[in-house]
Amino acid sequence: MNRRRLLYGKVFKSHLFGSPTIVSTDAEVSRFVLQSDARAFVPSYPKSLSELMGKSSILLINGALQRRVHGLIGGFFKSPHLKSQITADMQSYVRRAMDSWPETSPILIQDETKHIVFQILVKGLIGLEPGDEMRFLKREFHEFIAGLISLPVNLPGTRLYRSLKAKKRMVMLLKKVIEEKRRKRSSGLVGETPKDVIDVLISDTSEELTDELISDNMIDLMIPAEDSVPVLITLAVKYLSSCPLALRQLEEENMELKERRCRQGQDSLQWNDYMSLSFTQDVITETLRLGNIIGGIMRKAVRDVEVKGHLIPNGWCVFTYFRSVHLDEAIYDEPHRFNPWRWKEKDMSSCSFTPFGGGQRLCPGLDLARLEASIFLHHLVTSFTWVADDDQVVNFPTVRMKSGMPVRVTRKKRR
Numbered sequence: 170m171n172r173r174r175l176l177y178g179k180v181f182k183s184h185l186f187g188s189p190t191i192v193s194t195d196a197e198v199s200r201f202v203l204q205s206d207a208r209a210f211v212p213s214y215p216k217s218l219s220e221l222m223g224k225s226s227i228l229l230i231n232g233a234l235q236r237r238v239h240g241l242i243g244g245f246f247k248s249p250h251l252k253s254q255i256t257a258d259m260q261s262y263v264r265r266a267m268d269s270w271p272e273t274s275p276i277l278i279q280d281e282t283k284h285i286v287f288q289i290l291v292k293g294l295i296g297l298e299p300g301d302e303m304r305f306l307k308r309e310f311h312e313f314i315a316g317l318i319s320l321p322v323n324l325p326g327t328r329l330y331r332s333l334k335a336k337k338r339m340v341m342l343l344k345k346v347i348e349e350k351r352r353k354r355s356s357g358l359v360g361e362t363p364k365d366v367i368d369v370l371i372s373d374t375s376e377e378l379t380d381e382l383i384s385d386n387m388i389d390l391m392i393p394a395e396d397s398v399p400v401l402i403t404l405a406v407k408y409l410s411s412c413p414l415a416l417r418q419l420e421e422e423n424m425e426l427k428e429r430r431c432r433q434g435q436d437s438l439q440w441n442d443y444m445s446l447s448f449t450q451d452v453i454t455e456t457l458r459l460g461n462i463i464g465g466i467m468r469k470a471v472r473d474v475e476v477k478g479h480l481i482p483n484g485w486c487v488f489t490y491f492r493s494v495h496l497d498e499a500i501y502d503e504p505h506r507f508n509p510w511r512w513k514e515k516d517m518s519s520c521s522f523t524p525f526g527g528g529q530r531l532c533p534g535l536d537l538a539r540l541e542a543s544i545f546l547h548h549l550v551t552s553f554t555w556v557a558d559d560d561q562v563v564n565f566p567t568v569r570m571k572s573g574m575p576v577r578v579t580r581k582k583r584r
């Protein structure tokens with residue numbers, strides 16, 4: 170193979186990654202890289218991020234342990250029991266938040282969703298209810314996450330140092346929670362059905378799943394989830410605000426379900442009610458495509474790899490750039506237009522749609538992300554009309570709305 174024959178796109182030397190990096194803008198190449206296992210590619214993150222996550226993080230480990238943890242978490246996230254719990258909690262948090270929305274001043278959708286989703290996440294992972302410990306975790310997690318993109322210098326006073334200290338404080342709380350759960354299990358005070366991810370991991374018999382590893386990972390698990398779901402919901406509200414036709418269809422679909430369930434004497438919906446709303450799911454899919462909440466994934470080749478006749482040399486990184494694939498006009502007609510109807514005919518399982526990654530690291534939280542977004546949108550469109558203030562999407566360093574997506578809401582009159 171000719172070592173100089175590299176992939177398309179840019180090739181640049183990055184200080185953050187410390188290795189030459191190939192940007193893959195090709196759907197098939199990206200899918201190939203994502204599908205490859207640790208014998209060909211391993212995850213690669215900026216140095217500060219790797220240091221914050223630690224060696225045993227599920228986001229970094231490879232091989233049997235990663236597959237085991239991924240399988241345990243993925244299985245739990247798919248369980249009807251957890252989906253029912255999340256639906257009940259999300260409905261209650263969403264209603265509580267929406268009940269307090271004033272009609273006289275704007276609501277920041279980004280902040281509102283961040284607050285709600287954090288509570289759902291912490292309950293699903295750790296089992297904590299809103300209260301002092303939840304507030305402590307939220308404060309420390311924000312201190313921690315601020316260091317994810319920072320200079321990799323761990324000295325007193327630096328951003329990274331402060332983030333690592335915040336992680337230590339969170340780990341201490343988590344160890345306490347784990348000890349308490351183990352104590353209750355050994356005295357037979359809890360049932361068999363796991364209520365959160367800690368329950369799942371401590372009931373596994375593998376000796377590798379130590380308290381240290383579990384508590385560290387609980388925080389790392391929050392990294393891909395904490396911001397992405399709020400951004401998904403916020404972007405959906407943004408796109409719907411400028412597409413009245415889609416908003417009307419979404420509203421009709423959700424109103425129809427709400428009224429049907431009401432006639433049947435059901436005040437609250439079940440998780441499969443939400444997931445059965447096909448246009449709502451298409452709105453979420455289109456938001457994921459257009460919004461590119463995670464712009465791409467970095468992998469490092471651990472041997473020379475040939476793909477589509479091109480060589481990726483050992484030690485080089487590949488950035489699978491989802492944004493360029495999701496916005497490619499050869500794949501999507503008018504790719505910059507929000508068009509949820511395109512998903513009536515399009516196949517989501519093709520290699521041209523990878524907002525949740527792929528292969529053995531495919532996001533285990535993808536169903537939950539959709540469920541949470543569906544619940545929020547349902548309650549928003551069935552309870553309010555709104556007018557959005559001007560705002561703009563910022564894509565770097567992470568996707569978000571510049572002003573938090575302010576909207577002025579008006580309560581709908583009950584029919």
Ligand code: HEM
Nearest residue numbers: 228239393394397398401463524525526530532533534538
């Ligand atoms: C819109 C929301 C979300 C998006 C766009 C998203 C996207 C992604 C992507 C692209 C990956 C692949 C990373 C890689 O290949 O290295 C990933 C991994 C992961 N996601 Fe999500 N995610 C979302 C929500 C969630 C939620 C709600 C959870 C639940 C806690 C979650 C947990 C995880 C975990 C644990 C991994 C790592 C899997 C592994 O490396 O084994 N994500 N996510």
